[in-house]
Amino acid sequence: MKFRDRIGHAWKALTDPDWIKKLEEASGWNYNSASGMNVTSESAMRISTVNACVRIIAETCASLPLDIYHRLDSGGREIARKHPIYSVLHTRPNPWQTSFDWRVQLFTHLLLRGNYYALALDHGDMLIDDIIPMNPDTAKVEQLPDYTLRYTFTGLKGETLGPYPKPGIKVLHIRALSSDGVLGRSVIADARESFGAALATQEFTGKYWSNGATPSGVIKIKGKLAEGQADRIRSQWNDDHGGASRSNKLHVLSEDADFTKIDITAEDAQFIETRRFQRADIAGLFRVPMFLLQSDSNTATYASAEQFMLSFVVHCIRPWIINVEQALHRNLFSAPEFYFPEHNLDAILRGDIKSRYEAYQIARNQGILSKNEVRAKENENPLTKPEENGDSHLSLAEIQNAKKGAAL
Known part of the structure; x- marks a missing residue:
């Protein structure tokens, strides 16, 4: 074959819209399992439990308010709405995505592929203006002798992009669980046997129903x-x-x-028990409580569900958002000692209105919160008249009077 023909065939392969999928299947990235099923991030999403877990985690994390805070000399902090990157993270990361869209994609890549990559563009002003997501399947990461990382990607037309970082372009790389500190591990690859068994059972069940069940x-x-x-x-x-x-x-x-x-x-063939076990097994891999998957278990009462939700936030959601916050802080902020990003978990940790108001009363009577701080938590406008004392905290004497009043 002539050299020119080889180049032509290579270019045709690169410009084939399905070339990544074909390369994945040919290269072993599809994680063959003992069940005989080829497990990829795409095929795993056809498993209802995987799809549900990914959506629950990604959409929950993306729905949390993401704010930029300024560290004050007093040791406190305040939301820095005028910081240039505030609108990028909070509202518009790039011309075609909202903050919610972008963060759903970010967490989905982390959950399924173990790595999220994006190019952070500053357009010459040293401040990030756009965050451009990159396909993690096309990323090549190389650790140089000085331990810095160099990245190259494949563009939409098959062209090579990079190497990065370079002036005006930073790389935002967020890793899931990592054993080498360079690349994140994919739960789909690590637990391929669990996902392969679920795919095999799902396929068998489909064929069973096609024969009339x-x-x-x-x-x-x-x-x-x-x-x-x-x-x-x-x-x-x-x-x-x-x-x-x-x-x-x-x-x-x-x-x-x-x-x-x-x-x-089907029950004699232990289909029901097998699928129930697989559902719990996959939920455990993603650390999602079964009650969020609308499990048929009757063990979750209202009180226990509240504790399960707290456990879900602490053990599942919190590690993911801290990982993302620290990566954003490291890569995107030119003055990280003064500014930092943080998700607000209050929205999903709020109890019923009676519990909240009782907690506010305790915090108010202890001098912990002002009236306006309480109102802000309930999305109410602040009290602005001087006589309303919206920003003042109770003094020691007022706290003691409040305690006496409560005792009467």
């Missing part, structure tokens, strides 16, 4: 059948009764034919 049977006909007659009878029976939509139809047999049903149900 009813056990096989035997048609007994007196005498000897002519050549091909058995195949025609079997084909006709399957045409009339195959598939869930054609189950339980009335079928008329000739006087010489008799149908005997073989009673093997």
